[in-house]
Amino acid sequence: xxxxxxxxxxxxxxxxxxxxxxxxxxxxxxxxxxxxxxxxxxxxxxxxxxxxxxxxxxxxxxxxxxxxxxxxxxxxxxxxxxxxxxxxxxxxxxxxxxxxxxxxxxxxxxxxxxxxxxxxxxxxxxxxxxxxxxxxxxxxxxxxxxxxxxxxxxxxxxxxxxxxxxxxxxxxxxxxxxxxxxxxxxxxxxxxxxxxxxxxxxxxxxxxxxxxxxxxxxxxxxxxxxxxxxxxxxxxxxxxxxxxxxxxxxxxxxxxxxxxxxxxxxxxxxxxxxxxxxxxxxxxxxxxxxxxxxxxxxxxxxxxxxxxxxxxxxxxxxxxxxxxxxxxxxxxxxxxxxxxxxxxxxxxxxxxxxxxxxxxxxxxxxxxxxxxxxxxxxxxxxxxxxxxxxxxxxxxxxxxxxxxxxxxxxxxxxxxxxxxxxxxxxxxxxxxxxxxxxxxxxxxxxxxxxxxxxxxxxxxxxxxxxxxxxxxxxxxxxxxxxxxxxxxxxxxxxxxxxxxxxxxxxx
Amino acid sequence: xxxxxxxxxxxxxxxxxxxxxxxxxxxxxxxxxxxxxxxxxxxxxxxxxxxxxxxxxxxxxxxxxxxxxxxxxxxxxxxxxxxxxxxxxxxxxxxxxxxxxxxxxxxxxxxxxxxxxxxxxxxxxxxxxxxxxxxxxxxxxxxxxxxxxxxxxxxxxxxxxxxxxxxxxxxxxxxxxxxxxxxxxxxxxxxxxxxxxxxxxxxxxxxxxxxxxxxxxxxxxxxxxxxxxxxxxxxxxxxxxxxxxxxxxxxxxxxxxxxxxxxxxxxxxxxxxxxxxxxxxxxxxxxxxxxxxxxxxxxxxxxxxxxxxxxxxxxxxxxxxxxxxxxxxxxxxxxxxxxxxxxxxxxxxxxxxxxxxx
Numbered sequence: 001x002x003x004x005x006x007x008x009x010x011x012x013x014x015x016x017x018x019x020x021x022x023x024x025x026x027x028x029x030x031x032x033x034x035x036x037x038x039x040x041x042x043x044x045x046x047x048x049x050x051x052x053x054x055x056x057x058x059x060x061x062x063x064x065x066x067x068x069x070x071x072x073x074x075x076x077x078x079x080x081x082x083x084x085x086x087x088x089x090x091x092x093x094x095x096x097x098x099x100x101x102x103x104x105x106x107x108x109x110x111x112x113x114x115x116x117x118x119x120x121x122x123x124x125x126x127x128x129x130x131x132x133x134x135x136x137x138x139x140x141x142x143x144x145x146x147x148x149x150x151x152x153x154x155x156x157x158x159x160x161x162x163x164x165x166x167x168x169x170x171x172x173x174x175x176x177x178x179x180x181x182x183x184x185x186x187x188x189x190x191x192x193x194x195x196x197x198x199x200x201x202x203x204x205x206x207x208x209x210x211x212x213x214x215x216x217x218x219x220x221x222x223x224x225x226x227x228x229x230x231x232x233x234x235x236x237x238x239x240x241x242x243x244x245x246x247x248x249x250x251x252x253x254x255x256x257x258x259x260x261x262x263x264x265x266x267x268x269x270x271x272x273x274x275x276x277x278x279x280x281x282x283x284x285x286x287x288x289x290x291x292x293x294x295x296x297x298x299x300x301x302x303x304x305x306x307x308x309x310x311x312x313x314x315x316x317x318x319x320x321x322x323x324x325x326x327x328x329x330x331x332x333x334x335x336x337x338x339x340x341x342x343x344x345x346x347x348x349x350x351x352x353x354x355x356x357x358x359x360x361x362x363x364x365x366x367x368x369x370x371x372x373x374x375x376x377x378x379x380x381x382x383x384x385x386x387x388x389x390x391x392x393x394x395x396x397x398x399x400x401x402x403x404x405x406x407x408x409x410x411x412x413x414x415x416x417x418x419x420x421x422x423x424x425x426x427x428x429x430x431x432x433x434x435x436x437x438x439x440x441x442x443x444x445x446x447x448x449x450x451x452x453x454x455x456x457x458x459x460x461x462x463x464x465x466x467x468x469x470x471x472x473x474x475x476x477x478x479x480x481x482x483x484x485x486x487x488x489x490x491x492x493x494x495x496x497x498x499x500x501x502x503x504x505x506x507x
Numbered sequence: 508x509x510x511x512x513x514x515x516x517x518x519x520x521x522x523x524x525x526x527x528x529x530x531x532x533x534x535x536x537x538x539x540x541x542x543x544x545x546x547x548x549x550x551x552x553x554x555x556x557x558x559x560x561x562x563x564x565x566x567x568x569x570x571x572x573x574x575x576x577x578x579x580x581x582x583x584x585x586x587x588x589x590x591x592x593x594x595x596x597x598x599x600x601x602x603x604x605x606x607x608x609x610x611x612x613x614x615x616x617x618x619x620x621x622x623x624x625x626x627x628x629x630x631x632x633x634x635x636x637x638x639x640x641x642x643x644x645x646x647x648x649x650x651x652x653x654x655x656x657x658x659x660x661x662x663x664x665x666x667x668x669x670x671x672x673x674x675x676x677x678x679x680x681x682x683x684x685x686x687x688x689x690x691x692x693x694x695x696x697x698x699x700x701x702x703x704x705x706x707x708x709x710x711x712x713x714x715x716x717x718x719x720x721x722x723x724x725x726x727x728x729x730x731x732x733x734x735x736x737x738x739x740x741x742x743x744x745x746x747x748x749x750x751x752x753x754x755x756x757x758x759x760x761x762x763x764x765x766x767x768x769x770x771x772x773x774x775x776x777x778x779x780x781x782x783x784x785x786x787x788x789x790x791x792x793x794x795x796x797x798x799x800x801x802x803x804x805x806x807x808x809x810x811x812x813x814x815x816x817x818x819x820x821x822x823x824x825x826x827x828x829x830x831x832x833x834x835x836x837x838x839x840x841x842x843x844x845x846x847x848x849x850x851x852x853x854x855x856x857x858x859x860x861x862x863x864x865x
Contacts, residue, residue: 345737369723
């Protein structure tokens, strides 16, 4: 039996067709992946299924019965539940309070807390969620909070569950646990629609995949009959290479050297504790490590956003320790920041204005006190063309661009300033394979031009593919250097966890 | 449908116009409920604002400070700050201007210029404090500016009573040399009190436009307002820009105070409570979409309503408080963005119907 069948769904928004005759067939009891790049129309399709949008054309069948889902309430009655990517939880409330919110069991006009707790506990036990019904949301981990979201849908009697990019916020171990939970759910007869652009996860747990690209239905395939690279090319519309093509690095003179650096974090505790590092022209140094081991503080200290209270940072033979960000930028440091919305862009500025965020007061973009908009826009147009930033025009607010295009814009700006030293912090976070490939190529290209590059990424694989040398950071110190060509996952894993490894590769 | 959604996306002017209309409507309903004839009252209002040259002059005079306080609020808004202290900066502007006017003995024109500059600097100083506290200590400017409003009010009263006079309720008239009164202009409008301040206000509006959208300073001010973290990353001095933004806002407020004092009142009196001109700036800026042109237009509307409203009381015997209700209703409709709300509801209905048809 088909749990869900959506036929020829079309949804238009002013200016775009978000869904163009999309079909989705999900069988009862399967884990069905909905695969597509950012902006392909996955969320629109799911919002239609969840009743938040009404389709302009097309039909929806739930359990083989034609239905009209005019609102989330109707979706709820039909047993459709959504586990949102951004949790909708009240932090100071307990797990149980959050779950019953909106459908509280009452007795004589009072909330029957005990009964609710029992019910929550029962559901949790049944699916192996291991959630404490009395814990407060703010005291539990992100992974647990997600389980509360799952529990919420189950409590309301959902048996078709939509998971909206559930693994994006999780650590590797939590992902493993989530997969077990999803398997339990299916075992108990639930049906799962899994929105994602991570191919590995699809191959691992899903039964079938529906692929959409630019709002169009591309195909439905059984996972057993396909592989990662075929899925990737269906998603992107061309062949995607997973391996990064690169020649061996030809490192030259030292560009950046850091000696005995100590930096405090926002709570005043040393996050970088006596770190040493050297980066040469023409090489990419990968900084691997578990999140929160001082990576962010290190980068903020190099770029002048945080002050170092000990040690020295030397760029091209001159100390830049604790200079103002502007001075450091002018001496030749480019920075693709970790959080592109917080640091990288002024989202309410046009993409054109964002292209001169550091250089707006320099010639030719300003003459004395006045901005030279013709020059600024000419410059922006060139960058947008050269770096293939997809935007209707340069006057479009940066906010309206997709994540990948925002990132391309930032990279265009940083690379074009022609810095000697480029920091790329999590440059592909949240992007899809097509965009990742392009960004990786850019970084290699910069390396081959003779730039020194520091690549910080929490994705070990990314560091591995791109870096010429890998520095593993642990508790604010470089725990060891490894050669990506010869190292093993065990070796890096051990260093990341604070273990000691004999080999040191320092060229 | 497309047209409507386009309008509500692009045009806050449309929102403003509809809000004004609805605001007047609410005022009309009030009048009917209270037993007055709204049509007669509104005719009286607009007639008395425009009918005679004298009235036109007086209307312009009423508009003048509203433009300046509107710009003060608007500039701060554009740079991510909510300056509720325009009222206080306005009072300090008045005080600084009256002190220079009474205590210094300068030749005509120069005396007026120095007094106006003093008013602007007074406003800037009063805005510097909350700006500095926000930039360095993270204190929210809404709190500090509200507090500084009270301090300004009582500081002004104290100064008038203890220093500028011998315990009197108001200061002497300012000397002719410091006045913004301009005979030629005044005579043009049948000896009304319209004064040179209107030109200051118009220049200030142009200045705000030029500053924010044409200069490197404006680029930074806007960037810091939208996203201080990205501005810091890009090498801008976030603290300095916050302080600068507040000070420019304070300059506008101070100019409003100085021009009111030197052009209209001619003396500073002890005040039991605020004049409200600074607070009206918030309404003006909101209705004008925080843009210089919009602010000039909405200040004009509020000025017409205020001046016409006071005459309406004599002509149609409708109490002028009704006009304050109209003000409040307009702002209510702007803030609630009633146009968008209606557009969305209509859109939803159309879709629902479309769904049923299939």
